[in-house]
Structure formats: C-alpha cells, structure tokens
Amino acid sequence: MAHRWTNDLTLADATPEAAFMNRRQIMAGMAGMGLATMAGGAQADEGLTPNTWDEVTSYCNFYEFGTGKGDPSANAHLMTTSPWSVEIDGLVDKPGSYSMKDILSAMTLEERIYRFRCVEAWSMVIPWQGFELADLLNMAGVQEGAKYVAFETLLRPSEMPGTAYRVIDWPYREGLRLDEAMHPLTIMATGIFGKPLPNQNGAPLRLVVPWKYGFKSIKSVVKITLTDKEPPTSWNMANAREYGFYSNVNPQVDHPRWSQASEKRIGGGLFAKRQPSLMFNGYEEEVAGMYEGMNLAKHF
Amino acid sequence: MQGVNALLRRVPVWAVYLLGALPAPYLFYLGLTGGLGVEPIEVLEHEYGELALQLLILGLAVTPLRRHIGLNLLRFRRAIGLLTFFYVTCHLLVWLVLDVQILGQIWADILKRPYITVGMAGFLLLLPLALTSNNWSVRRLGPGWRKLHRATYMAAVLGALHFVMLVKGFQIEPLIYLGLVGLLLLLRAPVRRLRTA
Numbered sequence: 001m002a003h004r005w006t007n008d009l010t011l012a013d014a015t016p017e018a019a020f021m022n023r024r025q026i027m028a029g030m031a032g033m034g035l036a037t038m039a040g041g042a043q044a045d046e047g048l049t050p051n052t053w054d055e056v057t058s059y060c061n062f063y064e065f066g067t068g069k070g071d072p073s074a075n076a077h078l079m080t081t082s083p084w085s086v087e088i089d090g091l092v093d094k095p096g097s098y099s100m101k102d103i104l105s106a107m108t109l110e111e112r113i114y115r116f117r118c119v120e121a122w123s124m125v126i127p128w129q130g131f132e133l134a135d136l137l138n139m140a141g142v143q144e145g146a147k148y149v150a151f152e153t154l155l156r157p158s159e160m161p162g163t164a165y166r167v168i169d170w171p172y173r174e175g176l177r178l179d180e181a182m183h184p185l186t187i188m189a190t191g192i193f194g195k196p197l198p199n200q201n202g203a204p205l206r207l208v209v210p211w212k213y214g215f216k217s218i219k220s221v222v223k224i225t226l227t228d229k230e231p232p233t234s235w236n237m238a239n240a241r242e243y244g245f246y247s248n249v250n251p252q253v254d255h256p257r258w259s260q261a262s263e264k265r266i267g268g269g270l271f272a273k274r275q276p277s278l279m280f281n282g283y284e285e286e287v288a289g290m291y292e293g294m295n296l297a298k299h300f
Numbered sequence: 301m302q303g304v305n306a307l308l309r310r311v312p313v314w315a316v317y318l319l320g321a322l323p324a325p326y327l328f329y330l331g332l333t334g335g336l337g338v339e340p341i342e343v344l345e346h347e348y349g350e351l352a353l354q355l356l357i358l359g360l361a362v363t364p365l366r367r368h369i370g371l372n373l374l375r376f377r378r379a380i381g382l383l384t385f386f387y388v389t390c391h392l393l394v395w396l397v398l399d400v401q402i403l404g405q406i407w408a409d410i411l412k413r414p415y416i417t418v419g420m421a422g423f424l425l426l427l428p429l430a431l432t433s434n435n436w437s438v439r440r441l442g443p444g445w446r447k448l449h450r451a452t453y454m455a456a457v458l459g460a461l462h463f464v465m466l467v468k469g470f471q472i473e474p475l476i477y478l479g480l481v482g483l484l485l486l487l488r489a490p491v492r493r494l495r496t497a
Contacts, residue, residue, distance in 0.1 A: 055338040067467070067471055069337065122342075165471075168470070238469055239469075254412075256413070257413050258409070259405055261405070264341065264399075269332070270328075270331045271398065272341065274402065
C-alpha cells in the first residue's frame with residue numbers, strides 16, 4: 001500500500017537523528033514514484049529541519065497525564081501499553097477486538113516525515129512510522145452507509161493522573177469524515193525516529209492527520225467506530241466556538257483567542273522567529289479537493 | 301509573631317528589591333541555556349506572569365496579614381508593588397518582543413482577544429501606581445494617593461481573570477489565583493464598611 005504519497009522534505013532537511021530515515025525514504029521514493037523526493041518543494045526550500053527526539057518527546061499535549069507540556073513525559077510511563085487491543089465496531093463487516101499483534105502482522109509499516117501544527121500555534125516536523133488508516137479500515141471492512149470514523153483514547157484513571165480533574169469530558173474523542181480517514185496522508189503511527197512510540201506521544205497506536213491541528217491526531221487509540229453521523233469530538237464538546245469538527249490548519253481563520261496566521265517552530269530557542277502558517281499545513285495540493293465548495297470559515 | 305516582626309525589621313528593604321528581582325535574569329538565563337525546555341518563550345512568559353500574580357496577591361495580603369495575624373510586612377509593601385510591576389512589564393515584553401513579534405498583530409491581539417484586552421487593562425492600571433510609588437507623590441497626592449492605589453484591587457482581579465481566560469479546558473490553577481484574589485478583597489470589604497459607619 002506504500003508510496004501513494006511521497007514526502008517533499010529532502011535529505012538537506014535532516015538532522016543527524018533523522019538522517020537514516022531520510023535515506024530510507026529516498027530509496028523508497030525512487031522505488032515507488034520516482035525521484036519525487038529529489039525534486040524538493042517550496043516547503044523544503046524554506047529550510048525545514050526535522051525536530052530532535054528530545055523536542056518531540058518532551059513537549060507534548062496529553063491531558064490524561066496533566067495539562068503541562070512536560071507532564072506527559074513525566075507521567076505517561078504509568079500507562080500499560082501491552083497487551084493492547086483496538087475495538088473496531090459500528091458499520092464494519094468484521095467488528096471486534098483487534099489485538100496490536102493482529103494489526104501489526106497485517107499492516108506494512110512505512111516512514112512518513114510530516115509537518116505537525118498544534119492549534120496553539122507551535123509546530124514541529126516529525127518522522128513517523130506507521131501504516132495508512134485506510135488499510136486498517138479495509139481490514140475491518142467498511143460498510144456502505146458509513147460516513148464518519150470516531151476514535152477514542154484509553155481511559156484508565158489508575159494510570160492517568162490527569163483524569164482526576166475533569167479538564168475535558170473523558171475519554172478523549174476524535175473523529176474524521178470517511179474520505180479524510182481513507183486519505184493516503186492519514187496514518188496510524190506506531191513509532192517515531194525508527195523507535196516504538198514513547199507513551200507520551202501516544203503509544204502504542206495513534207492517529208496522524210498532518211493537515212489538521214494536532215489535537216485531531218488522537219493518541220493511544222482503543223476504539224474506532226464507523227458511523228453515519230458526525231461523531232462528538234472532545235475539544236468541540238468543551239468549546240464549540242473555538243474548536244471545530246474539521247480543524248484543518250488554516251492561517252486565514254483565527255482561533256478566537258489567538259492568530260493562526262503564523263507559528264513558532266519548536267527548537268528555535270528564546271529568539272525563534274515566527275514563520276507563516278501554510279494552508280492545510282502545506283498539504284493543500286493533496287487535500288484541498290476534499291473541501292471544495294465548503295465554507296472553511298464556517299466549517300473551521 | 302512579635303519575634304518574627306522584630307526579625308523582619310532588621311531586613312533592609314533593598315535586600316527585598318534585590319532578591320525579588322533576581323528570578324527575572326535567572327529565568328532569562330535558563331531560557332537561553334535550555335533550562336526552560338524546548339519552547340522557552342512560552343515558559344518565560346508564563347513564569348514572569350505567574351510571579352507578577354503571586355506578588356500582586358502578596359501585596360494585597362499585607363493589610364489582612366497585619367490585621368488578622370499581626371504579621372507586619374508594611375515596610376516592604378512598596379517593594380512588593382514595584383516588583384509586581386517589574387514582572388508584569390517583563391511578562392509584557394516577552395509577549396511583545398519574543399512571542400508575537402509582529403507589530404501589526406500586537407494591536408490586533410489587544411483589541412480582538414478578550415484575554416489580552418483584560419491583561420493589558422491590568423497593566424495600564426498598574427502604570428500610574430508604579431509612577432506614584434515614591435515619597436514625593438505620596439506627599440503631593442495626599443488622600444488622593446490612597447484612592448488611586450485602590451486600583452490595585454481591580455488590577456488583581458484583571459490579572460487573575462486574564463489567567464483564567466487563557467487556559468484550555470477546565471483547569472484548577474488559575475481558579476485558585478482568582479479565588480485568592482476574591483478572598484483577599486472580601487477580607488477588606490466588611491472592615492471598610494465598619495470604619496465608614
């Protein structure tokens with residue numbers, strides 16, 4: 001299933017931590033769609049550099065472990081991630097509980113280097129490993145009539161100190177339209193930098209939707225439901241005025257409390273320059289077609 | 301408490317200014333050297349803001365502490381007030397220079413974003429108080445000085461509200477600050493009524 005999409009980040013973007021991954025990606029790119037990765041792109045010319053392991057694993061939002069950026073890396077070790085299974089239900093041919101082992105044996109892992117843009121106006125570039133969500137959904141057999149996919153994060157208060165407070169209505173829930181879920185850019189990640197996902201980054205299995213704000217990329221997924229109705233999503237439930245169902249990265253539509261026109265790349269230190277945010281986080285060419293004719297200011 | 305007060309009388313006020321101001325350059329140094337994590341701007345902004353709020357609350361606590369527990373911090377109240385203003389200014393400067401960076405957006409933010417409007421209003425309220433925190437102004441303004449400096453109450457409410465409004469989801473910490481400010485203002489209310497009666 002791999003190679004339906006190829007990165008526009010080049011070897012020149014790599015830090016030592018990610019260099020080995022880029023080499024593999026270039027090889028994969030050559031084998032697949034030709035020399036697309038060599039062509040570079042507008043984004044690559046801006047000098048994007050993948051973030052470091054420390055940056056990606058120490059600066060996280062995972063409110064089940066606390067609301068501070070450092071809380072997840074301090075507390076997430078409490079979470080048991082093995083054994084792990086994902087309940088897939090709703091409008092599917094083969095509903096049931098799929099163990100991590102079953103899932104991994106059926107999927108082909110590949111590398112994806114994506115921009116990651118948080119709704120709080122910071123961003124990173126992260127080398128993920130994972131598989132396309134479409135492959136997982138096809139394994140369960142999506143039925144006619146399914147229009148949306150709902151996701152749920154593990155809720156285990158004994159291992160999640162942050163859930164002692166009702167910061168949001170637990171368990172954490174997210175959702176996608178079916179076409180978004182089936183899009184080749186949408187992956188379920190199992191690792192970063194060639195290593196298994198650290199718990200604070202959503203082990204053992206998380207969604208990554210690179211053209212949407214980070215909170216859509218739900219972590220530590222235990223449940224996936226195919227449905228015909230737009231599912232309720234956590235931040236939208238908490239504050240519908242600020243967080244829409246779609247939450248596509250859009251520099252023209254501000255969050256009510258801050259501008260989304262620019263972002264801070266993590267890793268620039270105290271004097272990091274803001275940089276302009278990109279429509280659909282730089283994936284406009286790949287995904288804009290899904291939203292043709294939609295008023296994106298209304299469906300933010 | 302008598303002993304504590306006697307001890308406090310021997311603490312020179314300049315030492316309070318010095319110790320109180322020290323965290324500002326220290327935090328900045330930590331931010332430069334990686335001590336504040338991978339996104340130091342946000343942390344520095346937050347630390348300065350939170351210190352300002354804590355000092356604002358300490359300033360409000362001086363009178364009730366003396367009245368209800370007998371602890372006398374009156375000698376240090378001006379230092380506490382000026383340090384509050386110092387940290388609010390640091391907080392504002394980090395936001396302007398390091399965080400938002402874009403001049404046009406700063407204005408837009410102040411006007412368009414209620415939590416920034418509220419924070420800015422708090423800062424503007426503190427400005428005349430800082431400017432009149434000298435003996436000459438106290439003499440010059442007479443009874444008007446006390447009245448003017450009651451703006452601290454409003455600034456404290458705005459500061460705590462600013463914090464409550466800026467967090468995501470339902471969070472406890474900013475509500476504790478707002479609660480403390482409310483409590484300290486309530487402690488004043490009945491006594492003032494008695495005095496004017």
